[in-house]
Amino acid sequence: MPRSHAPFFAAFALPAFLALPDALPTPETPSPAPEPTAAAQPFRSHADDVADYTLRARLDPEKHTLHGEGTIRFRNASSGAVHELWLHLYLNAFKNERSTFLREPVAGFRGSAPLADWGTIDLTTLSLRGDAGDSASGTDLLPTLDRPSAADTGEGAGDETDVKVALPREVRSGETITLDVAWDDKLPSIVERTGYAGSFHFVGQWFPKLARLEPDGTWAHFPFHHLAEFYADFGTYDVTLDVPASFTIGATGPLVESRRDGGRLVERHVQADVHDFAWTAWDGFRTREERVGDVRVRVLFPEGYEADALRELDAVRFALPYFARRYGPYPYAELTVVHPPEAASEAGGMEYPTLITTGGAWHGTPFSKLIELVTVHELGHQYFYGLLASNEVLWPFLDEGINSYAEADVLRAMFGAGSAVSGLGLTVSDSAIQAVFGNAAEHDDPIAQPAYAFETGGRYSSLVYERTGAVLETLRRVYGQAGMDRAMSEYTRAFRFEHPGPEDLIACFAQGMGGEAAAMLRRALFEKAWVDYAVVEVASHPHTAPRGLFDRDGRRETVAAAPAKGGDYEGSVLVERRGTLSFPVEIELVLEDGHRERVPWDGVGGSIRVPYRGPSRLRGAIVDPDRAVLLDDDLTNNHGTAADAERRGADLVLERATYWAELVVQAVAP
Amino acid sequence: MTLRRLPSGTIRARRRPRAIALLWLWELALALVLGTSFASLARETYGRHPDGDTPLFAPGGLALLDFLRHSLPARGPLLCEVLAVLAAAHLLGLVPSAAVFAELAFETPTRKAPPPRDAIGHAIAALPASFALSMVGLALQGVVVVLGGFFAGSVSTSFGFSLRTRDGNLIAAAIALASVAVALVVGVAVDLARAEVVRHETSAVEAAQKGLERFLLRPVAVTWSYTWRSASSWVPVGLGALLATRIGGRGGASLLVLAAFHQVVVLVRVAIRASWMARALRALGD
Numbered sequence: 001m002p003r004s005h006a007p008f009f010a011a012f013a014l015p016a017f018l019a020l021p022d023a024l025p026t027p028e029t030p031s032p033a034p035e036p037t038a039a040a041q042p043f044r045s046h047a048d049d050v051a052d053y054t055l056r057a058r059l060d061p062e063k064h065t066l067h068g069e070g071t072i073r074f075r076n077a078s079s080g081a082v083h084e085l086w087l088h089l090y091l092n093a094f095k096n097e098r099s100t101f102l103r104e105p106v107a108g109f110r111g112s113a114p115l116a117d118w119g120t121i122d123l124t125t126l127s128l129r130g131d132a133g134d135s136a137s138g139t140d141l142l143p144t145l146d147r148p149s150a151a152d153t154g155e156g157a158g159d160e161t162d163v164k165v166a167l168p169r170e171v172r173s174g175e176t177i178t179l180d181v182a183w184d185d186k187l188p189s190i191v192e193r194t195g196y197a198g199s200f201h202f203v204g205q206w207f208p209k210l211a212r213l214e215p216d217g218t219w220a221h222f223p224f225h226h227l228a229e230f231y232a233d234f235g236t237y238d239v240t241l242d243v244p245a246s247f248t249i250g251a252t253g254p255l256v257e258s259r260r261d262g263g264r265l266v267e268r269h270v271q272a273d274v275h276d277f278a279w280t281a282w283d284g285f286r287t288r289e290e291r292v293g294d295v296r297v298r299v300l301f302p303e304g305y306e307a308d309a310l311r312e313l314d315a316v317r318f319a320l321p322y323f324a325r326r327y328g329p330y331p332y333a334e335l336t337v338v339h340p341p342e343a344a345s346e347a348g349g350m351e352y353p354t355l356i357t358t359g360g361a362w363h364g365t366p367f368s369k370l371i372e373l374v375t376v377h378e379l380g381h382q383y384f385y386g387l388l389a390s391n392e393v394l395w396p397f398l399d400e401g402i403n404s405y406a407e408a409d410v411l412r413a414m415f416g417a418g419s420a421v422s423g424l425g426l427t428v429s430d431s432a433i434q435a436v437f438g439n440a441a442e443h444d445d446p447i448a449q450p451a452y453a454f455e456t457g458g459r460y461s462s463l464v465y466e467r468t469g470a471v472l473e474t475l476r477r478v479y480g481q482a483g484m485d486r487a488m489s490e491y492t493r494a495f496r497f498e499h500p501g502p503e504d505l506i507a508c509f510a511q512g513m514g515g516e517a518a519a520m521l522r523r524a525l526f527e528k529a530w531v532d533y534a535v536v537e538v539a540s541h542p543h544t545a546p547r548g549l550f551d552r553d554g555r556r557e558t559v560a561a562a563p564a565k566g567g568d569y570e571g572s573v574l575v576e577r578r579g580t581l582s583f584p585v586e587i588e589l590v591l592e593d594g595h596r597e598r599v600p601w602d603g604v605g606g607s608i609r610v611p612y613r614g615p616s617r618l619r620g621a622i623v624d625p626d627r628a629v630l631l632d633d634d635l636t637n638n639h640g641t642a643a644d645a646e647r648r649g650a651d652l653v654l655e656r657a658t659y660w661a662e663l664v665v666q667a668v669a670p
Numbered sequence: 671m672t673l674r675r676l677p678s679g680t681i682r683a684r685r686r687p688r689a690i691a692l693l694w695l696w697e698l699a700l701a702l703v704l705g706t707s708f709a710s711l712a713r714e715t716y717g718r719h720p721d722g723d724t725p726l727f728a729p730g731g732l733a734l735l736d737f738l739r740h741s742l743p744a745r746g747p748l749l750c751e752v753l754a755v756l757a758a759a760h761l762l763g764l765v766p767s768a769a770v771f772a773e774l775a776f777e778t779p780t781r782k783a784p785p786p787r788d789a790i791g792h793a794i795a796a797l798p799a800s801f802a803l804s805m806v807g808l809a810l811q812g813v814v815v816v817l818g819g820f821f822a823g824s825v826s827t828s829f830g831f832s833l834r835t836r837d838g839n840l841i842a843a844a845i846a847l848a849s850v851a852v853a854l855v856v857g858v859a860v861d862l863a864r865a866e867v868v869r870h871e872t873s874a875v876e877a878a879q880k881g882l883e884r885f886l887l888r889p890v891a892v893t894w895s896y897t898w899r900s901a902s903s904w905v906p907v908g909l910g911a912l913l914a915t916r917i918g919g920r921g922g923a924s925l926l927v928l929a930a931f932h933q934v935v936v937l938v939r940v941a942i943r944a945s946w947m948a949r950a951l952r953a954l955g956d
Contacts, residue, residue: 028730304836342835362836417729425915428731436735590720620720627732635736636715649723650712651925658698658705659932661909665697665759666939670767670804670864 001527028417028429031409031481035284043328047234047273047497050077051210055181058242059203059281064117064196067211068207069125069182074171077233080217081170085141087123087181090161090205093224094188094195098158100223109457111192112225113346119188119195123208126165129178136168140178147556155180162223173217181208190344193278197344199247204278204352205230212391212499222393227460228451229385229392229399232275234497240268243281250300251279252355254334273331273497274353275389287311292320295330301339308371312337312358319410326485327383327406327492335382337534349374352379369415369424375431376414385501386393388495395502396451396460397525397542401468402505408434408469431473435630437593438467439530442633447471448502448525470630471524474507477628479517489511502526520581524631531581532633535640536607541616570613573621573640577603581631588625591616592645598625609611673776673784673792675869681774681951683944686783689773694940696766698933700759707751711744712737724920764800767947768793771868774948778897792868799867799874806878807860811853818849858950859885865950884953895949903942910935 047201066445076082083143093101093256095118101111123142128135144166171177185206188195194204211221212233220231230567240257241249253271260266271277285300288309297316301309316337324330338357348359360371380403390398408430418427434612441462445454454460476484491500491508502525510518510551523529542564550557575587582603589597593616601608601623612618620641624632632638641647683690715737716723725733772792776784784792793800822842829838863881866872872880885892910932919928 302835362839417731421731424911426731426734427729428735429729432730432732432735435732436739439736440739451890540679588814620718620782622720630732634731634740637741639716639719641718641720647713647717649717650709650723651711651921652723652727652919653716654705654709655919655925655929655932658701658709659929659936661701661704661755662697662936663939665763666936666943668756668760669763669943670696670760670800 013563022229028412028419028427028431030413030416031425031476031484040392041493044496045331048077049235049272050075050213050233051235051275052237053207053235053277054238055207055277056240056242057203057206059201059244059247061199061201061244061247061281064187064201066185066187066203066206067182068185070180070207071105071129072181072208072210073176073235074179074210075176076171076173076213078213078215078217079173080502081172082167082213082217083170084164084166084219086162086164086211086221088161088205088209088211088221088224089163089211090224091119091121091188091194092183093158094191095160096158099161100159101161101226103159104226104452106226106455106457109227109461110346112457113191115191116189117195118186119191120186121206121208122184123181124184125180125182126208127178127180128168133410135242139168141165141167159223162221164219164221174569183208190340190345190346193350194368195344195347197341197347200280200282200284200341200344200347201342202278202280202338202344202347202357204350207277220391220394222452225393225452227396227454227457229396229563230276231391231393231499232389234273234275234389236270236272237274237277238268238270239277239279240266241279241281242266244283246279246283248283248285248287248300249279249281250285250298250302250338251334252277252336252353254296271332271334271354274386275280276352277351278355280340280347280355280357282341284341290317292317292335293324294333295320295335296333297335297337299337299339300365302341302362305339307334307364308339308358308360308362311360311364311371312339312375315372315414316379319376319379322410323380323383323406326409326488328387328496330382331387332382335379335545344535349378351378351385353382353386356381360515368421369411369419369430372414373407373411373420376410377403377605380406381411383492387497388492389497389499390501391499392451394450395448396464397447397468398500398502398505400464401447404434405472406466408473415433431470431630434466434469434473437462438470439631439633441467441630442530443528446526446528467631468525471521474583474628474630475513475517475521477626477630478585479513483517485512485515495596520583523581527580529580530633531577531579531583531629531631532637533585533603534576534578535573535587535621535623536635536646537572537574538618538621538641538642540612540642542566543568543570543613557568567615568613569615569617570611571618571642572612573610573618574607575601575610575621575623576607577605583629583631585624585629586626588622589618590620590622592619617645618642673772673778673788675956676775676777678952679956681948682702683774683948686770686773686944688783688786689770689789690937690941690944692786693766693770693944694933694937696763697759697936697940700755704752704755707748711741711748715740727920760804761801764797765790765793768796768800768864768868770794770944770947771865771951774944775865775869775951779897795871796864796867799872799877800864802874803860803863803867803878807856810856814849814853814856816847818852822846822849842893854897854900855889855893858893859948861896861947862892862953865947866954869951869954880954882942884955888953892949892953895953896946899942899946899949903939906935906938 052073055068057066057068059066093099122632126141128136128139145163147163190197211219212231214220228275243265245260245263249267251269253269255267256270257268284302286303288299290297301310314458332354334354340602345359348357350357358374385399392399411430417429420433421428441459444459445463447463447468485511490512506518506522509521544564545562547559547561550559584602587599587601587610599610622639704894726737769789772789773784812882822845826838859881863877866877866880867919914928917924917928919925
């Protein structure tokens with residue numbers, strides 16, 4: 001899912017200033033592509049199949065219902081025997097106000113649209129298929145279906161999204177079973193990532209889906225929480241969809257079979273090495289298609305949104321090879337980009353394997369790069385969620401946070417300093433937005449915690465997306481691009497088609513960037529850690545010989561003040577580091593004669609007094625002049641001027657604010 | 671000094687450069703109140719920076735966003751100040767605006783522009799009627815725009831349900847534009863009435879009647895006269911934006927050049943407005 005505060009800043013900040021200053025040194029220059037290393041392991045081509053689904057679904061777009069049936073083939077890839085199965089029936093999150101989703105008082109961010117129509121999923125068949133000699137073959141599992149949380153009296157009571165069935169016999173490690181399933185869906189009005197609006201249908205979390213079985217034999221199963229997303233095993237999805245012939249379908253995986261049958265359109269989509277399947281059907285879609293490398297990219301959009309579709313295609317054309325260079329090849333043949341109609345905007349900004357949804361107004365956003373931002377973000381999820389299939393419920397930062405960093409990296413390469421907003425001479429980067437919003441929430445919660453532990457959508461967004469992005473970008477700026485490339489390369493190679501956790505990420509940073517960087521990463525993720533560098537004091541004076549009483553040659557002499565020599569000054573700059581994070585920074589000394597000197601500081605202690613001696617008075621000092629530490633809580637104290645130096649004032653703000661005020665005054669003048 | 675009315679056919683803004691300059695100075699003074707407040711806020715923190723407030727304009731906007739975040743407590747007072755200045759710009763602005771009408775409409779017995787003191791005297795005498803006309807005009811314009819916005823929103827929403835968002839938006843935009851056009855026509859009629867108040871020293875009611883009457887004589891021509899001037903006043907702003915990007919204006923001479931250039935833009939816009947005021951006086955006839 002995306003987040004963006006760019007429109008807010010565009011509205012707030014753009015009118016304030018007009019002229020762009022001359023080019024300044026900026027860390028907003030694109031990162032060079034990583035150099036391939038001979039020793040690097042090749043990227044894996046396929047996942048380990050655990051849960052294969054062969055499903056058929058028929059949509060009734062008038063009633064917004066769907067009948068489904070098929071088989072689920074499950075292999076016990078854990079080390080122990082399995083005696084039960086956990087299934088997610090996530091459409092029941094919209095069944096009634098006893099569901100966890102609707103009971104959680106989480107405001108803001110996403111999923112806050114009022115529910116105009118309920119949604120349900122009812123399992124009608126669930127039976128075990130087996131060999132002829134298997135006494136358990138054909139066992140109906142539905143009588144054993146248990147909704148533990150529905151029976152609870154405590155928190156989550158009444159939820160029907162997380163259910164288990166008892167198996168008639170244990171399934172040994174390595175053994176495979178096949179389940180026959182049939183179910184009926186009633187889609188809700190569009191909410192979060194699924195539902196309908198008129199004849200537009202976006203169908204996500206629509207089938208009974210196995211929870212993920214962890215290697216130790218425990219099930220990672222969760223009710224559908226308000227802010228949480230998903231977690232599942234890889235497998236092959238072979239899905240046949242049956243909709244009215246006037247509809248256009250977009251789905252996970254390439255189309256392998258299509259036919260028209262009595263006023264119906266029947267399409268079969270098959271995709272291996274994925275862990276979910278979503279689709280959309282609407283009689284209002286327009287399409288554009290092109291090949292980006294070996295990938296067939298298809299954009300589905302409403303009439304009148306051609307300009308958006310072109311921008312989305314541009315973004316994919318740039319980002320797909322960019323991601324491939326950084327994080328490994330995109331392993332699928334197809335990518336479908338869905339731009340939902342505005343009435344179904346809650347379906348926008350979502351990722352599924354080989355299918356992403358975007359959003360944006362038909363008339364575009366002239367100053368904001370929001371359309372590209374959402375498209376690139378969702379595309380990035382093909383890696384951070386799709387290929388690196390972390391537990392999105394327990395560790396949402398592993399997909400959303402890393403992906404926010406990756407998104408900002410691509411947008412910087414595409415647009416430079418104006419990667420979020422660019423217009424009227426003002427540029428705002430995606431990284432700057434991530435830094436400022438992330439820093440504003442730094443004391444609220446740790447980043448690394450389950451999605452359901454965040455009390456508000458705002459905190460979840462600011463910490464999971466923004467602050468994680470800013471943490472990683474800070475590490476890149478402070479410890480270098482090469483280290484970042486090594487760490488991310490190791491992470492994306494080692495855990496491609498795997499289910500990495502936070503420790504895996506930190507270990508990759510320790511290996512690629514060093515122990516100090518990894519320690520900062522751990523602290524920033526788990527400990528609500530923060531940092532604020534500040535210039536506290538700047539002073540210099542003419543150098544004079546020491547005064548006082550001196551014992552020389554057996555006699556005590558009084559040395560009085562000697563006249564100072566011109567062109568010889570001494571002084572110091574006091575810089576403090578507040579907070580629990582520390583990064584090496586530079587301190588820039590600015591002299592009256594215009595010269596500047598930089599002094600490195602490891603940033604480990606609480607403060608440093610930088611001595612100065614030179615031919616000119618100290619005018620001021622700046623800590624972290626290149627803005628490497630995006631996590632710095634307050635940049636307004638990163639500089640100081642000596643008490644005896646002339647202050648520069650705020651002439652630029654005065655000029656621009658006055659000019660804009662004149663234009664506004666003219667607008668209201670009689 | 672006794673002033674006499676200029677024949678309407680001879681009223682031209684270009685003959686009153688002093689009036690244009692004084693109106694520009696009035697607007698500059700108001701804007702400086704706001705500009706100084708924003709600059710004070712920036713000076714509190716970036717006044718201590720060795721490079722002044724230059725970092726606030728650095729590419730990427732990190733320092734600017736961080737500054738805005740840490741300036742949030744000042745948002746309330748600043749907003750109040752902005753609203754107060756804008757209210758003053760409209761209400762107190764009735765005096766300089768009427769004074770410009772007087773400068774345009776009269777001349778001294780020696781055929782010179784009226785002294786500012788006399789023009790302001792006329793303006794103050796016309797203030798009650800100007801104020802009444804202005805308030806009625808604002809109220810009418812407000813009603814028109816709010817109703818237009820309401821209908822536009824309703825249409826847009828109803829089309830949204832049928833998923834034809836673009837069609838709905840376009841129709842809504844047409845409705846909104848139509849309501850703005852009606853509000854513009856109201857504004858034109860009010861300007862004629864305010865001109866009448868100054869030129870013939872009539873009451874608000876009489877001026878409104880005369881203004882409406884003269885407007886209805888040639889509604890299209892008068893409205894067009896306003897519209898093209900209003901539209902063309904944005905040309906210097908656009909040019910200013912383009913040139914400002916090239917000038918830069920980070921400090922020193924380039925900042926002075928930029929400031930001068932911006933003021934030329936504002937002055938040109940004031941001149942265009944004075945040109946419209948002269949046209950309004952001509953529309954009233956003798």
